[in-house]
Amino acid sequence: MSHAKYSVINTHVHNIDGVAKVTGRATYTFDVKLPGMLYGKILRSPHPHAKIINIDTTRAMELPGVKIVVTGKDTLGIKQGIWRRYEELCDEQVLPLEKVRYIGEPVAAVAAVTEEIAEAALDLIDVEWEVLPAVYEPLEAIKKEAPTIHEGVERNVNVTRHIEWGDVDEAFEDADYIREDWFKCSGQAHMCMETRAAVSSFTPEGKLTVWASTQSAYYTQGLLAGVLGLREGDVRVLAPYVGGGFGGKFELDAAMFCSAVMSMKLFKPVKVVFSREEDFIASKRRTPMFYYVRTGIKKDGTFCARESRMFSNGGAYTGMGATALYLSGFFHSFPYKWRGYRYDGYRVYTNTLPSTSMRGFGAPQAMFCSEQQIDWICADLGLDPFEVRRKNGHTEGYEVPGQAFIASCGLEQCINEIEKWVKSKGKLPANRGIGISSCGFMSGGIFNWFDSPYSFSSAVVTINVDGTVELHVGCQDIGQGSNTTMAIIAAETLGVKVEDIRVHSGDTAHCPADLGAWGSRQTLMAGNAVKMACEDAKKQLLEFAYAEMGINIVYDLDIKDRWVHIVARPERGLPYGDLVKKALRAKDGQRIMGRGYYTPHRKGMISPAYSYMMQAVDAEVDPETGKIKIHEVMTAHDCGQPINQLGLVGQLEGAASMALGYAYLEDMPFEDGKMMNPNLVDYKVIKAPEMPEAGIIEIDTYEPEGPYGAKEAGEGLTNPTAAALGNAIYNAMGIQMKELPITPERVLKALREKKEAQK
């Protein structure tokens, strides 16, 4: 399909929040200060598993400046979860009544006139515990004799997920070669620069206003109303600027809940901000996964079947982990055609920090296993890894049986481009290698476990008398630039300029409901809603234009660059501003208003559209120390029609840095349930000197379901990197890395084992 010439889409547009962000004007929840505001702090469990016998708050209450101390007994005690449709998955009381299940779990909260006093009061809360036996690893917790973490949950199995298509056993029988491997994928902290933060203000008329660092103002509104016994409409959530999310900020957190509970008792604003340490030990993490992968292949490289079993460390509660369990299994099949595919995932409760969604949503783990094993199989059989991926890769029009329809797919072009790039590098020095990995990702999930009665995305557009546009959207800008993307889509559709659009988002009182920023959904879903709303408004304007211009009704009219004109004769027309004034007059002074929405129907089980990509990582290993140096990353990427040029580059470079961190730096060691490095000195993230060049080759495709042909970009690119690095190390050193992160210790161990095997 050919691309129309766009005026705004994929041009160099500054982020519309840019000036606010580079001048310090952007006000985050972290910065909110209200008159009479109190400061809250949270007491956290020192035990991984313990019964709460008694909590005595007397001494804390006596400290001058302390206004309130609350425990689970001061709440409605409602078990909540974001999988609202399924009662058994709503398993978390933010302030538990009976027992704690991980170190760092909230136990009580204090509000005081200063943060220092609130902090000091925590030491004066006396908790009597009965410590219970604890279990930390899923393969231990699933055993019969393991302690029970949630009453009535057998063998601590929280959720299971089975995915299957084709005759798997028969397809394996056709295979000439079968390989099996075990992998261990680590967790990862979202490490948003703005830690979890909320300011709640409850007023005597029974209304609650909450500023929250959230990825979905609507989810936060719904979840808070549920646990506080309020009507959703009486809870207003504001999220003007959010300091990062990455999948970690769309559940109810203790900052939101505790600030709201205390504000409702005091009728005063209460602010709760997590310290960095609290953010590490008590904000859910990327899901650690154990993968068993068995793959059958023909001698000529044709894939026959794959069978996988996955055990994930769920930690103490469900959160978004149930979705990660499904998506990991689904994307583990990507981006290839399998005659037979079978996945069994088990999410197991343990007495550790709960795990949840994080950028990639289970796919980075799945790809680490899949894409390395494919390279090892190629080496075992003497096949070309590019050729094998090309031969088995998804193509346009393919249906993942019973799961998904692939309407647009640039995978083959991605593979071709990366193959060219790798070959252009020639022979590399010793201890240095290039590894590749391909993958795909969704453009928004179609699931409704939240049980939203609203459309998945909505937009309302109104046009002022001077032609300026108010765009109200519920999608949430968390830094990924969705406000800018929506402004671009609106400007393109209405035929105006980006500076004509004012985007209103992050306020449940003024913006339509939208599921928010997760699962790479906003460009496609909110983008379609915005496009529809603007088309609605534009149609109304053009009706007046036909009357005003007195032209033949079969002519096509359009607006571009604020000029209303006949498509076939663009010089014939009138200025957009003049038309708006006249249209307003003709409508008895009513403003032109357009509405749009998007709810997926008949789009398979997962998503309406899929992005594709292949990445190459050029890395060097120091055989003495095991240290890794990343020289360069190159990605060929199919996101359909790019919308926001600067935003796209930023998202892809950012994904590379986060995914490299996951691959070789970011470790979360736990001992007896306690995270050993909950600070930014010991938890290593990529910093500027380690960050390599991360080039991008955009592959031109058109996604019919996306607005202007667009689909996902930015989340999916966290998927291939760990595998590509693993493959680079395999090519450089001949060692197979089966555990994440790929630390110097693990590299040295693998080198030692290789040496011993050669003896």
Added chain:
Amino acid sequence: MEKQVLRFKVNGDEYEVFIHPKTLLAEVIRDHLGFTGTKRGCETVSCGACTVNINGFSVKSCSVLAIQCQDMEVTTVEGLEKNGKLSPIQRAFLDNGSYQCGFCTPGMLMSATAFISEAKNPTKEQMKESIEGNVCRCTGYNSIVRAIEAVTQGKYKEE
């Protein structure tokens, strides 16, 4: 310890605050004076979100007692712009999309500003090192380095 009077300049203006000597500069800037452009992201002097300039040097304001800034000149992100005109590095950040969530941006800008004022024909490695103390979780740093490079190459003039 008794409270003391701190007199210093912030963004060109004189301020006098009565503070406990253990108060951090970051707290005075944000909580006493209300310059909330300066952010905080850790308790371990690791993230650089609170970076400001003191007498032209970039300093993490959580690593300095405010009282140590007696009679000194502090610049925060709010002080980079003059009468509505953005500084070269601020404009370069806009053109290069060198920010996403924006939470690290004020600190990044302050580190980059101090570096640019001193650097003579810097290498890319030096540019990267100049923001080594600043964590950004969104951008992957390369767009920030491109902005610094553009300014050091003279592509942006003071307005």
